[in-house]
Amino acid sequence: MDKDLVDQVIEVAQRVVAGGAISANGHGNVSLRVPGTDEIYFTAGPSLRNHKASAVVRLRLDGTLLEGELPPIQGAVVNMHTAMYEDNAEVGCVIHTHSPYATAYAVAHRPIGCWVEALAMFGLPTGVPIASYGPRGSAQAIANIRAAITPGVPAVLLANHGVLVFHRSADLAIVVGGVVEEAAQAGINSGSIGGPVEIPEELRAAAIQRAMAFQVKGTQHA
Template sequence: MTAPHDEKDLANALVEVAEQLFAAGVMSHSGHANLSARLDGDRFLLTPGFVCGLRPEQLMIVGFDGQVLGGRLQSASAEIVAMHSIVYRARPKVGAVLHTHSPAATAFAVAHRPLPCRTEPMLRFGQAEEVPVVPWGPRGSDVSVRGIAQALERRPTTSAVLLANHGLLVFGPDAADTANLLTAIEESAEAEIAAMAIGGAVDFPDGALEAVRAAMARVSS
């Protein structure tokens, strides 16, 4: 389990991430997103459904069981509490969960097509495998949440899933790293779609992940 974090710092981090995602151009036209960060004691901070102009005081504290422990939970946000909590339960080291309707990634979700890992940023930011598709179910429903849980069990090293006919769910150690991965996934989805017009994308050669990790280790050492 992750160590306790300061609620104010985590709230500010989620606000910064929301701004980062808009600046990167990876948000949908509506600006819909749900961003959360793990707190201690089976609790997490959760944003309202629309995060354009997000302020720290708008965040809520929610228990894994759905109980509101601080702030006011809007009905639209209540539907997605289980979607976040199932990830925290299944992955004790996850510190943040981000859900968006990023257009290119959502295109793969609508097509029920896993997104291959064929761009180096995906390797570097922790998704060295395809992003699997979770079968459709109404948002926050038992069907949807069970599908997410099953995908996480089948794919223990994935850091993202595509929600069929819905959008993208990405998770990682903290909000900043998770936002970087989300951006890399959206850029990769854009590149895949563009590559279709010129013959299609090509897989990495064997050993690419190990080569990238070695290059990163040399820089950080």
């Protein structure tokens, strides 16, 4: 095991917990691609809270366990992670949680609309899609996830389960997980006062362009 990568995946888990976009019991899992390879480091512990470095495993994208111990209950969801890495070579981090508000939408079989500007800015201008239910990590569940997402979309709700976020970096995946939860919370909180109103489509494009302009500016060095 590469200690740096183990530390990195643990740090991501800690940041997800600290960010609060997670259920009370901390259920979920985080993975990072070993740069330039078909291998990932995966949190195989039962909870992201106080996840031990000793419970991190190294896997190949075909699901082969290379190092560490993978309990069957955690192994069942590995496919959900590996599929996201296999489908997009740019994906460097996958985060799965049962963050409470997003999971409420997943349980209600309702997608999250683009009623919070940050969704448009972070690659979800048409909101967060929902993948139909399939037993966790099953071929059916993976097929449903693939059917629900379109290229560039970094998150999907998993019906009757939770949420899956995948992005090129851990930083972005953590941010998107937080934005999805925030949008879900706002959607539910606004329910008693008329419900959320989506941003007009033409203005979502403007929000994306503005975010991209800032991103370009941010990469310039003095």
